[in-house]
């Protein structure tokens with residue numbers, strides 16, 4: 001079999017995870033690299049042995065020697081690049097979030113239908129072996145009905161600035177950037193229930209905390225302390241049509257003692273935690289049991305096997321027609337939830353989807 005010829009569009013921080021994983025997949029070949037920063041595109045092409053370099057994604061997409069692309073660019077470009085790629089007959093793996101708005105997401109979904117090509121949304125945490133294991137437990141009824149979930153990703157000092165802090169390019173702040181991961185995890189593991197109502201708040205109180213001294217944090221390449229148009233904190237309660245509920249809070253800036261991540265789901269037969277580390281809670285013979293599954297990565301999410309699994313799955317879907325784990329429909333549904341949170345917060349009232 002000829003390997004799937006891959007074009008990677010966007011060569012910033014997350015592209016490394018895609019490129020490393022493609023380079024380790026025997027059915028994939030990195031054929032072309034594109035970035036508006038041509039110098040970086042050239043360096044990356046050299047490092048990964050890609051023959052072609054482009055500064056304009058349209059030129060890459062018109063190349064008949066490319067079968068599929070990874071879209072690793074700013075959120076505002078996900079829709080135009082994904083749609084153009086599908087129309088050019090390429091399969092697409094697009095980073096999360098699928099887009100900035102529900103309208104953009106629906107246009108992408110339409111392009112998937114019209115093209116008959118695959119589009120995978122980069123919900124990488126679904127591909128974590130621990131999550132797949134817990135999904136198996138949930139599918140086999142071990143937890144009964146999962147009726148309550150709680151997710152939290154708190155950064156006390158973690159607004160990366162640059163495009164992340166520019167609402168035009170990002171679509172929003174911590175909610176759309178890091179909240180998307182934990183909301184999606186809960187929603188996926190709860191069995192993708194239909195959302196009924198959302199009540200949410202967003203706050204802009206501390207800004208990017210560029211005044212803070214003696215503590216360093218990740219900054220985007222185009223960091224500018226004077227520019228920040230996104231929320232510091234978002235919280236929400238999401239009610240589903242089946243009666244289940246999800247509570248979430250997520251921040252870039254907060255007077256919190258430390259950074260915290262927690263993802264916990266509760267059912268009527270048992271519960272489980274994913275962050276900070278995995279564990280299962282159940283009841284047997286009138287006794288509560290805390291169970292510690294023994295897995296390769298039981299110490300928490302690191303990203304490594306998950307990115308490799310995500311890329312392998314993308315290639316397997318193309319080559320073998322495997323059933324998709326994170327199809328476009330889920331990306332659209334997630335945009336409805338994220339945008340619903342922003343809408344409820346802006347209106348100051350509960351909204352019905």
Ligand SMILES: NC(=O)c1ccc[n+]([C@@H]2O[C@H](COP(=O)([O-])OP(=O)(O)OC[C@H]3O[C@@H](n4cnc5c(N)ncnc54)[C@H](O)[C@@H]3O)[C@@H](O)[C@H]2O)c1
Nearest residue numbers: 010011012013014035036072073074075077095096097124
């Ligand atoms: N799955 C994850 O865990 C994860 C983690 C980080 C980022 N992401 C997502 O990946 C995407 C990129 O994030 P990042 O942290 O790598 O950002 P980054 O700023 O490090 O890199 C983005 C790159 O895209 C390039 N770019 C922008 N517009 C372009 C265009 N029209 N054509 C070609 N290149 C273009 C920029 O020049 C830059 O090199 C975002 O959507 C982000 O949400 C996902």
